[in-house]
Amino acid sequence: ETGVTQSPTHLIKTRGQQVTLRCSSQSGHNTVSWYQQALGQGPQFIFQYYREEENGRGNFPPRFSGLQFPNYSSELNVNALELDDSALYLCASSLEASNTDTQYFGPGTRLTVL
Amino acid sequence: AQSVSQHNHHVILSEAASLELGCNYSYGGTVNLFWYVQYPGQHLQLLLKYFSGDPLVKGIKGFEAEFIKSKFSFNLRKPSVQWSDTAEYFCAVKSRGSGTYKYIFGTGTRLKVLA
Numbered sequence: 001e002t003g004v005t006q007s008p009t010h011l012i013k014t015r016g017q018q019v020t021l022r023c024s025s026q027s028g029h030n031t032v033s034w035y036q037q038a039l040g041q042g043p044q045f046i047f048q049y050y051r052e053e054e055n056g057r058g059n060f061p062p063r064f065s066g067l068q069f070p071n072y073s074s075e076l077n078v079n080a081l082e083l084d085d086s087a088l089y090l091c092a093s094s095l096e097a098s099n100t101d102t103q104y105f106g107p108g109t110r111l112t113v114l
Numbered sequence: 115a116q117s118v119s120q121h122n123h124h125v126i127l128s129e130a131a132s133l134e135l136g137c138n139y140s141y142g143g144t145v146n147l148f149w150y151v152q153y154p155g156q157h158l159q160l161l162l163k164y165f166s167g168d169p170l171v172k173g174i175k176g177f178e179a180e181f182i183k184s185k186f187s188f189n190l191r192k193p194s195v196q197w198s199d200t201a202e203y204f205c206a207v208k209s210r211g212s213g214t215y216k217y218i219f220g221t222g223t224r225l226k227v228l229a
Contacts, residue, residue, distance in 0.1 A: 033217065042118075042204050042219035043158070056214035090158070100146070100165050103217075105158040 004093050004106035012112045013081050021076045021109045025093030031055070032074040033103060034066060035090040043090055049074055050096075078111075086113045116141045118207050120220035127195050128228050135190040135223050137205030146208040147188040149179055150219075153201045161203070164188065175199070197229045 005024045013019050025032050031050045035043035045058035049068035063079040072093075078085055088110050092103035121136040139145065149161040162173025169181040179190045188205060205220040 035217075035219075040221075042120075042206075042221045043217075044219070045217040048215055048217075056216050058216060092158075102160055102163060104160075105150075107157045 004091055004104050006089075006091050006106040006109050008109060009107070010110045010112075012114065014114050015081055015083060017081050018077065018079045019081060019111060021078075021089050021091075021111070023074045023076070023091030023093075023106060025072045025074070025091075026104050029093035029095050029104070030072050031094045031096060031101065032068055032072065033092045033094075034074070034076045035092065036060075036085075037088040037090055037108070038084075039087070046076065081113045083113050086111060116207070116209060116216070116218050118205055118218050118220040120203075120205055120223050122223045123221070124224045124226075126226045126228065129197055130194050131227075133190070133192040133195045133199070133225070135203055135205075135225075137188045137190065137220060139186050139188070139205075139207045139218070141186075141207060141209050143209060143211065147179075147181055148206040148208070149173065149177070149188075149190050150204045150206060151201045152204070158204070161190070195225075195227050197227050199225060200227045201225060 007022045033048040034046040037043045046060050048056040052068045065077045068074045088108040090108045091106045094101035094103045117140045119138045147164040150158045151161045152158050164171045164181045172178045177192050202222045202224050204222045207218050
């Protein structure tokens with residue numbers, strides 16, 4: 001069973017640029033959630049995708065957008081990068097978007113915005 | 115606004131000491147509750163979860179947590195910690211509204227267990 005994988009591991013961008021982060025969900029999982037974890041903080045929920053549709057969203061501006069593909073892998077896109085976007089971005093997958101699903105986290109992508 | 119509070123940011127214990135990490139949340143509706151752990155150099159993994167039923171839930175590695183609805187609390191406990199429990203612990207709440215889900219994590223508690 002393959003776990004959740006994310007790419008790239010590290011990324012450096014400059015303010016104003018755009019970035020795309022990728023996530024492959026665990027085998028058999030159709031739900032993917034994205035989180036932003038700033039240094040010293042807990043993960044903050046960005047959004048969740050279930051069967052290619054956005055299924056929930058946290059308090060993030062529209063320049064944070066996502067996609068989920070038919071194979072249930074996912075992308076997180078961030079436009080007009082700001083210095084405060086520097087963080088670890090985590091992806092988590094689960095078997096089904098339900099009350100009882102359990103999320104499995106990937107290792108994260110460390111984004112630095114200069 | 116929904117929130118999750120973890121009272122202790124850093125905890126240092128000696129091996130065999132008992133552990134209790136506090137977690138309180140603010141949300142009036144139905145919630146699912148979780149504790150996650152992040153060991154040094156590893157990614158987040160689930161320790162235990164509460165969905166319904168018995169408010170005392172048992173997780174991996176001897177951890178347990180008790181859901182007290184009247185106090186909006188979900189404290190994590192372990193009777194006797196080991197050096198290998200050194201990690202960061204996160205409490206999380208999952209809520210559902212208007213057919214969509216939202217997750218809120220606490221800021222985490224760093225536990226250091228001295229051998």
